[in-house]
Amino acid sequence: MHSTSGTTGRSLLIRSGLILFIGVGVAIIALLWTSPLRDALLWIGDLGPRAPFVYALVFAIGTVLFLPGSILSLVAGALFGPVTGSLVVFFGASAGASAAFLIARNILRRRIEEHLHSSPTLEALDRAVDDDGLITSILVRLSPLIPFNLLNYVLGGTSMRFTHFLLGLFAMLPATILYVSAGALASDMAGLEQHRDIQSTILTLIGLIATLVVVIRLQRGAKGRLNEALSDEDA
Numbered sequence: 001m002h003s004t005s006g007t008t009g010r011s012l013l014i015r016s017g018l019i020l021f022i023g024v025g026v027a028i029i030a031l032l033w034t035s036p037l038r039d040a041l042l043w044i045g046d047l048g049p050r051a052p053f054v055y056a057l058v059f060a061i062g063t064v065l066f067l068p069g070s071i072l073s074l075v076a077g078a079l080f081g082p083v084t085g086s087l088v089v090f091f092g093a094s095a096g097a098s099a100a101f102l103i104a105r106n107i108l109r110r111r112i113e114e115h116l117h118s119s120p121t122l123e124a125l126d127r128a129v130d131d132d133g134l135i136t137s138i139l140v141r142l143s144p145l146i147p148f149n150l151l152n153y154v155l156g157g158t159s160m161r162f163t164h165f166l167l168g169l170f171a172m173l174p175a176t177i178l179y180v181s182a183g184a185l186a187s188d189m190a191g192l193e194q195h196r197d198i199q200s201t202i203l204t205l206i207g208l209i210a211t212l213v214v215v216i217r218l219q220r221g222a223k224g225r226l227n228e229a230l231s232d233e234d235a
Contacts, residue, residue, distance in 0.1 A: 044058070044079065045079045045080075051079070051080070052080060052084060052087070052088045055076060055079065055080070055088050055092065056088050056089075056091050056092035056095070057092065057095075058072075058092070059072050059076070059088070059089060059092025059093055059095075059096060060092045060093070060095040060096035060099065061096065062096065063092070063093055063095075063096025063097055063099075063100060063148075063149055063152070064096050064099050064100050064103070066149045066150070067149075069089075069093060069148055069149065070179055072089070073085075073089045073176060073179035073180050073183065074179055074180070074182055074183035074186065075183060076088050076089045076180055076183060077179065077180035077181060077182060077183025077184035077185075077186070077187070078183040078184060078186055078187035079183075079187075081184050082177070082180055082181045082184045085180040085183065085184060086173075086176055086177050086180045086181075089176050089179075089180055090169075090172070090173060090176050093148075093169075093172065093176070094166075094169045096152075097148075097152040097165075097169060098162075098165070098166065098169075100149070100152035100153050100156065101152050101153070101155060101156040101162065101165055102156065102162075103153070103156065104152070104153040104154075104155075104156025104157050105156040105157070105162075108153065108156070108157070109156065109157050111157075112153060112154065112156065112157025113157050115157070116154075116157055116158065121145075122154065125140070125145075125154070125158070126158045126159070129155070129158040129159055129160045130159055133159070133160045133161055133164040134164040134167060134168065136160070136168075137155070137160060137164045137165055137167065137168025137171075138167075138168045138171045139171075140155075140168070141168050141169065141171035141172045142171050142174075148172070174214055174215045175215055178215050
C-alpha cells in the first residue's frame with residue numbers, strides 16, 4: 001500500500017514538475033523575445049537557409065559541453081516553429097549525443113566504468129545493457145532517470161552497441177516536440193511572428209497540450225519498465 005501511494009506521489013510530482021518547467025520556459029522565452037536580448041538571440045535566424053544547419057551545429061556542441069538542451073529546444077521552437085524546430089533539435093541533439101558517446105567509448109571509458117561500479121543504479125544499468133541494449137537505450141531516453149547530456153557519456157562507458165544507441169535516440173522525439181512547441185507558442189505570445197494569426201497560435205497550444213499528455217504517459221510507462229528491469233538486475 002505504501003509502495004503504491006509512494007509511486008503515485010512520485011508520478012504526480014514528475015508530471016507537476018514537467019508542467020511547471022514548460023510554463024516557466026514559455027514565460028522565459030516570451031520575456032527574452034520582448035527584451036533587448038531579442039536581437040542577439042535572433043542572429044542565427046538572420047542567416048537565411050543556413051540558419052537551421054548552424055543552429056543544429058550549435059545544439060550538437062552544446063550537447064557535448066553539457067549546455068541545457070531544454071532551453072536550446074525552446075529557443076529553436078521560437079526561431080523555426082514547431083516542425084522545422086523539432087527537426088533541427090533532433091538532428092543537432094543526435095549528432096551531439098553520438099559525439100559524446102564516442103568520446104566516452106574511446107577516451108573516457110575506463111573512468112566511466114569506475115563510476116558504473118561505484119553506483120548500484122549505474123551498475124544495474126550496465127547489466128541491463130548487457131541483457132538487452134536496444135530496449136534499455138529506448139527506456140532510458142523515455143524515462144528521466146539520468147539527464148540527457150550525462151546519459152550520453154554514461155552509455156558510452158557501457159557495452160551498448162552504437163547502433164542500439166542511435167536507435168534509442170528516436171525515443172527522445174516526443175519530449176523534443178514538446179519543448180520546441182512550447183518555444184513556438186512563446187514566440188507567438190510575444191508577437192515574434194507577426195504573420196501568424198490567432199488560429200495558428202491556438203493550434204500550436206492544442207498540439208502542445210496533446211504532446212504533453214503523450215510525454216507524461218510515455219515517461220510513466222517507461223519509468224515503470226526501467227525500474228522493473230533495474231530491480232531484476234539487482235536481484
